[in-house]
Structure formats: C-alpha cells, structure tokens
Amino acid sequence: MVYSIAWNYLRNQALAEEVAQEAFLELHRRMAQIESEAHAVHFLRRVAVHRAIDEGRRTRLQSRMGLEGVPEPAERPRAGDPMLEAALGRLVAGLPGRARMIVILRYQEDLEPTEIALILGIPVGTVKSSLHRALSVLRKRMARKWKGVLQ
Numbered sequence: 001m002v003y004s005i006a007w008n009y010l011r012n013q014a015l016a017e018e019v020a021q022e023a024f025l026e027l028h029r030r031m032a033q034i035e036s037e038a039h040a041v042h043f044l045r046r047v048a049v050h051r052a053i054d055e056g057r058r059t060r061l062q063s064r065m066g067l068e069g070v071p072e073p074a075e076r077p078r079a080g081d082p083m084l085e086a087a088l089g090r091l092v093a094g095l096p097g098r099a100r101m102i103v104i105l106r107y108q109e110d111l112e113p114t115e116i117a118l119i120l121g122i123p124v125g126t127v128k129s130s131l132h133r134a135l136s137v138l139r140k141r142m143a144r145k146w147k148g149v150l151q
Contacts, residue, residue, distance in 0.1 A: 001041070001109065002048040008104045009052040010059070011093055019055055023047040046119045049105070053097055091141050099134040102127055 006019035026047050027040065034040045092103055098120070105111045105119065113131065117124040 002044050005045065005048045005104065005109060006052045006055075008108050009049075009101055010056055011089075012059075015055055015059065016052075019048060019051045022051050042118070045105075045109075045111075049101055049119050053101060056097055087145060088138075088142070091138050091145075094141070095134055095137065099130050099137075102130050103134050103138075106131055 002023045003016055003020040006023075007013065007016035010016050010019070023044050027034070027044055030043070034043060092100060095103060101120070102116055105116045106113070111119070113124050113127045117127045120127070
C-alpha cells in the first residue's frame, strides 16, 4: 500500500522506494504511539501521502528520466486495455499535486472521501470538489486525445 501510493504518485521506482522506507522508519520511531493495526495503516498512508507530495515538489523542477523501460510494480493481473491504462496514467500524472493524490487515493487505493480528508488533513467537501474538478479535467483531456486518434 505504501509503495503503491508513492509509485502511483511519483512514477519513479527509486523515489517510491525511498518514500516507502521513510514511512516505515517513521512508523518504527512512533511505534509506542500506535494504538492498533488500523491506526498503523492510517499512519502509514498519511506519511506516504505527505512524503510523496513533498518528493514530487522537490523533483518537479529537476529533469526526469523516461519510464518506458521501467516495469510496473508487481500486482494482481488485470484484464483491460494496456494502451488505455497507459494513456490514463499519463493524464493522471499531468494533474496538479493534490488533485493527483486525491485521484490516486480514491481510485487506486479505493478510499472514501472521508478517509482521504483525514489523510490529507482537509475538509471532505474540498476532497469532493477537487475530485470532481480533476475528473472533469481528465474527461476533457481524454476526449481531446481520442478525438485526435479517431480523426
């Protein structure tokens, strides 16, 4: 879960591994404060989200290497269109930081808006409106992309 959040946000294996390592180190440091397994999961998600966003801000202005040769992280096999998934992944990667994280937490991690609000420390209404705007942007970009392909 921690690596998945970081990788889906950063799209860089090394950075995602660093973020995951930092999240687990932080959990280890605060183990005495953790009350339950659910609290640990929430804590790890929160740390992973914030560290991934911070790392994304740090690396945004740096040049990036292409990810064409990097394999996807191991996960359960899915049936679907790999070209569509790749195109959608690029579109999501083009969203602004917080909106991208909200989309990832909602659809990749399958969290409810109330859970996302707790993790990000923002109101539920902000999560819902950000998600609505992000999906609208993705629909428009996808329509433009497919319009060019179909013509």
